[in-house]
Amino acid sequence: KAGVTQTPRYLIKTRGQQVTLSCSPISGHRSVSWYQQTPGQGLQFLFEYFSETQRNKGNFPGRFSGRQFSNSRSEMNVSTLELGDSALYLCASSFSAGINEKLFFGSGTQLSVL
């Protein structure tokens, strides 16, 4: 069974640009969540989608957005990039994300903002 796939693996952007990251969950998993990891703040929850609906959102500005498609694949978008957005962005999937679930993480997308 293939794991969680995130593309691209590395990305370099400049301030003010926007970026879209992609996540393909494990087959059959309907919940996708996103996390940001930085050396200073550690791992922080961004948002979670289930059946194309955002069910939970972390404390991030509106520049961070996401969506989920009918095949459960998910994308997250960051607009007007800032230097502080440089981070490892991790996607995780689970079957239902509710009761007694465990998350399966991808290897992440390393975003560098110059």
Next chain:
Amino acid sequence: DAKTTQPTSMDCAEGRAANLPCNHSTISGNEYVYWYRQIHSQGPQYIIHGLKNNETNEMASLIITEDRKSSTLILPHATLRDTAVYYCIVTYSGAGSYQLTFGKGTKLSVIP
């Protein structure tokens, strides 16, 4: 989410058991204890979780105290590949969505 306290770092000799403690004194009755680990440059990996009873799987054992205020993750025979940051997380996992709140974790170094 309840707050957890873990040692910053630990060493363990290869082949010996690694015992990683976690304090979660404010845990609520419906909150689970989860353990994940993160090997450098990879996404976190699920290890084990439990509510009240001790749990064991192919990777590790989880011992939860009777009052549920602390727990210990046990890797029975640590190998060099177990060198990672281990996160103890307490989170409500009920109906609807839930999220994981990661702390700083414990950096485990397995020594040859």
